[in-house]
Amino acid sequence: MKNLVWKNIARFVLLMLLQLLVLNNVYLGCYVMPMLYVLFILMLPTSMKRIPLLLAAFGTGLLVDIMSGALGFHALACTVVAMVRIWYADRILTRGENVVIATPSIYSVTPQFFISYVMFLLGLFYFVFYLFEIFSFRGFGGVLLATVCSTLVTTLLIVLYQVIFNKKEEQ
């Protein structure tokens, strides 16, 4: 249990450093903003209670907000992701009977399942995020295009991250 907490803290620090020092400085056109740090919320243990999960997601988003100068956008999107994860995980990640997955990752579940899990929640994250960030600028079409592009790029990054950093961590 204690091990699990430390693992998550370590992952949080690593993802935040990657996000704030590297990814926030990468410019990939106006429709792609890589947000690798969302993986922290996606990989929180399934045993985590609902309210701490929501608070952790909100806090994570708020930290990224503080660092980017406009408050609330990331916090809102992260909270929504955590909420949907609660419903989604109840149904699928625990699977009712036998398989209880401690930490969702590409190694603990099948790659197809993990990627669809990531893409679904990331898509939701970006949709909420862009709806508030660029809707007034570019309308609904722009929001959808940015959501799709960013989701694809970030999913790719998440898979890369898992291959590089998670190999030994989760068998």
Place this chain on the structure above:
Amino acid sequence: MNKLFDILKKYDYVVVFVLLTVLSIVFMSRSTYYHHSRLAAWAGNVAGSWYKGVNGIGGYFGLKKENDRLAAENAALRAQLAESYISYTDSVFTVNDTVYRQRYNYTEAQVIKNSWSQQNNFIMIGKGSAQGVEPDMAVISPGGIVGVVVATTRNFSTVMPVLHSDSRNSVKVKRTGINGSLVWDGKDFRYAQVLDVPTTHQFEEGDTIVTSGLANDFPEGIPVGYVVSAETLKGTGFYRVRVKLATEFNKLDHVYIINNNFRKEQRELTEDRK
């Protein structure tokens, strides 16, 4: 009644979710009015200290390029010195303190946090109220216009650059003197738009756009950009001019904060009329 508590207990996380959502939206609306938000100022201070540390490391990598840029600027300034000119007339101009009073002071500042990929970008600079920076001061780079100071803490300031949806700056075409307002459509950090220019005027590709000196404490004639193309907005009789920005927003390092010594006096006039 017990049943009600049971339901509340079962769905307590939904209540937390709603609270957090509302809180986020409150934050959002607050940070839009950046000037008035102490919360945003606090957040700026936290981020400022962090990025100052990070920048201390990253700053070394860009030294050579920055040096070249500063050298180029030095050369440009040197060309404006009195000894670079030869007088063609016999008349003598005296620069007398009682005739000329300094209107603009420039303070150099280091950019410690910069963004250009979002819709509402902010730049943070390493000078604040302790160094005399105040909201509404103009900020320029060696290349041209950057933005306006919107919030200050003791040692840091936040600048709303041209690359922000709320940014409006009064500009003019250098050749013809026609005024317009500079906005950004949020798409590409290299290009901005000039609106409110009547179609009765003509543009040429490459025309220089400079600040008009009419608003926001920008001195007249700071480079803004160069005309790329102009299209007529249907049914309005106004142009929408695409402008390549003179400032390279992704390479900002040093900027200058401009203090207008006559600002108070100018403000008094506009305040009176309200």
